[in-house]
Amino acid sequence: MEQIDLKSLTLEELQEELVRRGEKAFRAEQLYQWMHEKLAEDFSEMTNLPKAFREWLETEYEYVTLEIVEVRRSKLDGTCKYLFRLPDGHVIESVLMRYHHGNSVCISSQVGCRMGCRFCASAIGGLERNLRPSEMLEQIYRIQTDSGERVSNVVVMGTGEPLDNYDNLVRFIRLLTHEKGLNISQRNVTVSTCGIVPGIERLSEENLAITLALSLHAVTQEKRRELMPIANRYGLEEVLRACGDYFRKTGRRLTLEYSLVAGANDSTEDARELAKLAGLLHAHVNLIPVNPVTERDFVRPREKIIDNFKKNLENCGINATLRREMGRDIDGACGQLRRKYMKRSGKGGDEC
Numbered sequence: 001m002e003q004i005d006l007k008s009l010t011l012e013e014l015q016e017e018l019v020r021r022g023e024k025a026f027r028a029e030q031l032y033q034w035m036h037e038k039l040a041e042d043f044s045e046m047t048n049l050p051k052a053f054r055e056w057l058e059t060e061y062e063y064v065t066l067e068i069v070e071v072r073r074s075k076l077d078g079t080c081k082y083l084f085r086l087p088d089g090h091v092i093e094s095v096l097m098r099y100h101h102g103n104s105v106c107i108s109s110q111v112g113c114r115m116g117c118r119f120c121a122s123a124i125g126g127l128e129r130n131l132r133p134s135e136m137l138e139q140i141y142r143i144q145t146d147s148g149e150r151v152s153n154v155v156v157m158g159t160g161e162p163l164d165n166y167d168n169l170v171r172f173i174r175l176l177t178h179e180k181g182l183n184i185s186q187r188n189v190t191v192s193t194c195g196i197v198p199g200i201e202r203l204s205e206e207n208l209a210i211t212l213a214l215s216l217h218a219v220t221q222e223k224r225r226e227l228m229p230i231a232n233r234y235g236l237e238e239v240l241r242a243c244g245d246y247f248r249k250t251g252r253r254l255t256l257e258y259s260l261v262a263g264a265n266d267s268t269e270d271a272r273e274l275a276k277l278a279g280l281l282h283a284h285v286n287l288i289p290v291n292p293v294t295e296r297d298f299v300r301p302r303e304k305i306i307d308n309f310k311k312n313l314e315n316c317g318i319n320a321t322l323r324r325e326m327g328r329d330i331d332g333a334c335g336q337l338r339r340k341y342m343k344r345s346g347k348g349g350d351e352c
């Protein structure tokens, strides 16, 4: 029988579970604190719990921790890329980025991805499986322990489509922002989606103060479909309407992500249209010059074109940030370190 994954339980569920098994309710709070605040790597660290209780936990339950396979540190900007091994042997990657305003961790939400965006390295091998809440939390917990630095921001922008793993995602956010855990402010959590409309609608009802980022990448349905197959399922108009509703319901400003691809979406006309859409949604725009992916032939526009694109947005009154690729020297772009690892170790990384 599958064991219960303790780190994915809410405090209330943990209390219920332990009481059901004849333990005292206060033990749940102690255990919760060891897992989510002190970030214990195993039961043996939990010194204020009786030894017999710890041994019983060990045999009865699953305690998920991630193993660090590799850490690469960028000499350019201090960005660290982590490659982790999950309990079942799959590997995933996460990134620690150091900003003036604090440390930000970019986590994966799935092993692989089934959304198939044309420019994305994560999409190449398809979806292996969803990550559990504990496996999403552990990426942050291990990075905080390994670096010895507090993580204040979390972006769900690594491998995977978070809204394709909806229940685990929402549970993860509640655990991450729980006052008896790391207690990260919901305002400092960003979830990025390729545009799964029912997921956006559900998320707007969760009463969460997180930031929603929409990966837009194109301003017409026609062009978007060419880059992102999900647009065949949920058209541009429908996605924009769902985002508008999200803003109205939650009062949270949206972010539009826009990967600039030379000759595909970088014209003056594109910039004007993007400014119009961002204005209607009261959204901030993040411009990301497309990261070259070995298996793909998308190229980023020349510097001058990128600068002009940004200026065109600003001239229309739109706030735009140009996201310089962080950790360029350490395979900073999404999914690339994992793919290289899989190729090296012959784990099906080069089937395409």
Ligand code: SAH
Pocket (backbone or CB within 6 Å): 115, 117, 119, 120, 121, 156, 157, 158, 159, 160, 161, 162, 192, 193, 194, 195, 213, 214, 215, 257, 258, 259, 288, 289, 290, 291, 292, 293, 333, 334
């Ligand atoms: N599935 C989610 C989150 C993961 S991808 C989403 O689609 O938003 C995080 C962001 O990186 C998305 O905006 C995605 O479109 C973008 N991205 C993926 N590959 C990229 C590349 N090669 N260059 C630039 N941006 C890329």
